[in-house]
Amino acid sequence: MEFGPHLMLAVLEGAVTAAVLALMASGLSLVFGVMRVVNVAHGQFFMLGAVLAWAVSSALGGGAVGFVAALLLAPVIAGALAVAADLTVLKRVGYDPERTIVATIGLLYILQQAALMTYGPEARPVAPPFNDRLALPWIEFGPEGPGLIWPWGLSITSYKLFVMGAAAAVLAGLWALMTRTGIGLVMRATQLDRETAQAFGIPVERVYAGVFGLGAALAALAGVLIVPIQQAHYLMGGDALLLSFIVVIIGGLGSLGGTVIAALLIGLSDGIVSVFFSPTLAKILATLLVALVLVFRPEGLMGKAAR
Amino acid sequence: MRGGRLIGLHLGLVAVLFALNFVLPAYSHGTVARVMVLATYAMGYNILFGYTGLLSLGHAMFFAAGMYGLAMPMTHLGLGAGPALLTGIGSAAVLSLGVGLLALRTRGVAFMIVTLMFSQAAWLTILLAGRWTRGDEGVVIPQADRMLLGLDLSDPSTRYLAALALFSAVLFGTLWLVRQPIGRVLVAIRENEDRAELLGYDTFRHKLGAVVLSGTVSGAAGAAYGLFFGYAGASFAETHYSIFPLLWVLLGGAGTVIGPFLGTLFMFYLIDLTSGLTPAYMLVAGVALVLLTLFAPQGLAGEIRRRWWRGLP
Known part of the structure; x- marks a missing residue:
């Protein structure tokens, strides 16, 4: 294949990655935005979905x-598991940022190892519901x-086209939920000022539990969508978490629009770079980029300054 | 007289460990030697996490820097064990200085994620340089090369005593450090950084010093682990090995001198027992992290300090 068609193929593969990544990262971003905590176990909910x-x-x-x-x-x-984890663990440590990170690291190992004990160490495929090959033209x-x-x-x-469409639809729905409904209003109020929201009678603890559940459900949905392309494996959460971190940080912590744009950027460049260069080198550059963004521009490349 | 009691307690621990060299059965003997080296790693981690209050999720890169800083010159340049130990410790010191200068520009959650990302990049670099590091497979340091000052470190008893020497040096070093004015400043930064700054302390330089010291001690443990047990592999640079010292220190008691050893000893045996029963032995680590966060954030030594001995450092 010549360079042009090869590049287009890489872009298409990247677009599928970007769609799944946008779903996952928006869950992580939502949890961070509203609750101001980092869920290190987020990748495990993705694995759980798969x-x-x-x-x-089966x-x-x-x-x-x-x-x-x-x-x-x-x-x-x-989502139900995440709500249960929120009520039994996170609520009891008072959503303290550092203790929450340690607790979610614990949750990460519990979910991952429970999957190893029940599902086993094998990678297993799921057949896509439809999978017609569509040839594409080149000028x-x-x-x-x-x-x-x-x-x-x-x-x-x-099927890959369906994944892109489904991700776009869910993200549009999430945006509508946040900006056009009462539930979204309550979430945004909690995000802006927890104490004031509580003083106005918003059940902040239930909002937190709901947001944590919704974030996990988005990751699980991304996991279900990827499984016909990638196979399910109990260790698949680690890389997914890392990529979501990269996306959320580049897009600006807690900003949904920035997250989607960053997912497109990272997904496409990951697809293109991995086709032409070593995937390990691509990952090293991406992680270093993220670390440096956090050091020098903590509000993200596209995010607004922290409130 | 409280100083006397303290030194007595820590000397007692070292004496018990020394006596165990002669009575432990072979399997436990090897395990305790490992635990002492890993407890040294945990004590290094504790300087930053327990005393300075900075939670790093990337200490595996310092452990691995020590390990590979030792193993690479030994394997590829034919360097002797003594100089290689120094290059290992030196690599960790240089890496921790660089990481500290960058990562300390952030605070709180961002600091954790930056250290996690740097550590991930370090692990991937070890895999990328597979031609020299041989990636996950790792490199074996031959028995003939593991001679330090005329001592054969592949001999179990010599190895045990060498591990004890390293462990004691770091144990008393930490005990000395935290009773010095500089150690008090680190604790002040942990308790309230703004107030420490207001009192006129240069908090950035103290924090940088803590990162470098913590990283260098962790690297020394990594170099010693490679030399004593004759192996350096990429698995020691994985995220697991950044989580382990956090778990050991939390279990034993963050911000106590003796805590990291207690935590490492208990957790090592717990994971060792579990791995005989199921391949999912990391489940124990997960459950322990959640339970510790919920019910005993002070850890074992922290509970002792709270209930019986207020002055335990």
């Missing part, structure tokens, strides 16, 4: 029915002027 997708769809005999059931059930189960400037050619290998599957 593992539950395998469990649900219990229902695979196929489209199983996948749709997983798409609905996995985020609900992961070539020949001697008779521009014309369309169909390079061999330049294609995308219908």
Whole structure:
């Protein structure tokens, strides 16, 4: 394949990564924005989504029915678990930022090792509900002027298009929830000033539990969507957490719009860089970039200054 | 006389560990030697976390800097064990100075994430340089090279005593440090950084000193671990190894001199027992972290201090 079509393929692969990443990172960003705590166990909810997708769809005999059931059930189960963790652990340490980090590190190992004990160390695939290969054209400037050619290998599957569409739809829904509904208003009020919100009768503790659950559900949804492309494995949460951190920090902690833009940036550049360079080198550069952004521009490349 | 009681307590611990060299069965003998080196790592971590109040999630990079700073010159340049020990400790000191200068521009949660990211980058660099480090497989330091000052460190008893020497040096070094004025300033920064600054202390320089000292002690432990047990592998640079010292120090008691040893000893045996039962042995670490955060943020030695011995440093 020539350079142009190869680059386009890399961009398409990057766009799928970006879609999943945007979902996951928006959950992390939401939790940080409203609750001012960092959930280190966020990647494990992503893993949980993928593992539950395998469990649900294999219990229902695979196929489209199983996948749709997983798409609905996995985020609900992961969200419920997160709410339970919030009420039993985070609430009791008073959402102190440092103690919450230590507690969620504990939660990370509990979820990861529980998956190892029940699901096992194997990577298991889930069949996508539909997976048609769509060939894509490329414009070539020949001697008779521009014309369309169909390079061999330049294609995308219908499932990958579905992942992009689903992520866009969920993110639009999340944005509408935050800006257009009473629930969103309550969340934003809690984010702005916890004490004042409580004084106005907002049940801050229930808002916190709900936000923590919603964040985990978004990660689990991303996990279900990725599993037909990537296979479920009990260690898949680590890399996912790192990428989400990168996205949330570059996009500005707690800003949803910045998170989505950063997910596109990171997803696309990850796709492009990994195709042309060593993926390890790409990861080193990305982690160093994030550390330096936090050191020199803590509000993120696109975020507003901290309130 | 309180000083006398304190020195008595810590000398007593060293004496008991020395006596154990002659009575422990072979398996426990090796385990306690490991625990002493890892407790040294935990004491290094404790200088920053327990006394200065800075929570780092990236100390594995300092441990690994010591380990690889020792193993790489030994394997590729044929350096002797003594000079290699110094290059190991030196690498950790240089790395901690660089990381400290950058990471200390942030505070709180950002500091944790910056150290985590730097440590992740260090681990990936070890994997990227697989031609020399051999990645996850690691490098073995041959038995013939593990001679320090004429002592054969592959001999279990010599190794045990060398580990005890390192452990005692750092134990009494920490005890001395925290009773010095400079140690009091570190505690003041932990308790209230703004107030310490207002009193005229240069908090940035004290914090930088704490990062470098903590990183260098951690690196010394890493270098010693590589030399004593003859192996350097990328797994020691993974996030696990940044979480372990946090767990050991929390369990034993953050901000106490003896706590890191107690925490390392208990947790090492607990994980050792569990790994015989299930491959999911890290579950114990997770449960312990959650329970400690919820019910005993002071740890074992912290509880002793709260209930019986107010002056325990």
